Amino acid sequence: LGECKHLSGIYYVNGQPCYLSGSKIKDKEGKTEFQILVSYCNAEEALDMYRQRWQIETMFKGLKSSGFNIEDSHVRIRERMANLFAIVMIAYVWCYLVGIYI
The missing domain is CATH 1.20.5 (Single alpha-helices involved in coiled-coils or other helix-helix interfaces)
Structure with a gap:
């Protein structure tokens, strides 16, 4: 939980070349689930960008509908x-x- 695994190499998803990475996270109820990230850029960079983007999405949700x-x-x-x-x-x-x- 909290660790990320980046698969080395390029994989094809629906015929498109991409990088894959994944981690285990907790959902709203506290249950463990898998988070899989498919990206067109370096897998490690993609995870950092996703974390930053998720912060922004969370902020928008708080401003708009959750508070x-x-x-x-x-x-x-x-x-x-x-x-x-x-x-x-x-x-x-x-x-x-x-x-x-x-």
Whole structure:
């Protein structure tokens, strides 16, 4: 769990050359499952890029539907929306840091 395995060489998936790597992760219920990453670039680079992208996806989910619900705002004036977004981002970062601390 938490370790990654990168297969050396190029493999073909549906006729397309790619690199393969995988790891074991825990799902929402805490059960272990496999995560397989298929990429067109170096497998180690792809895993780092995927981790960064997942951080962004998690942030968007938190801002949109899992907590802050920023899309439910009825604000339409650009300056007010910028202020609202700035405040929500500060709150999001605060919650993120508290989560890391805990």
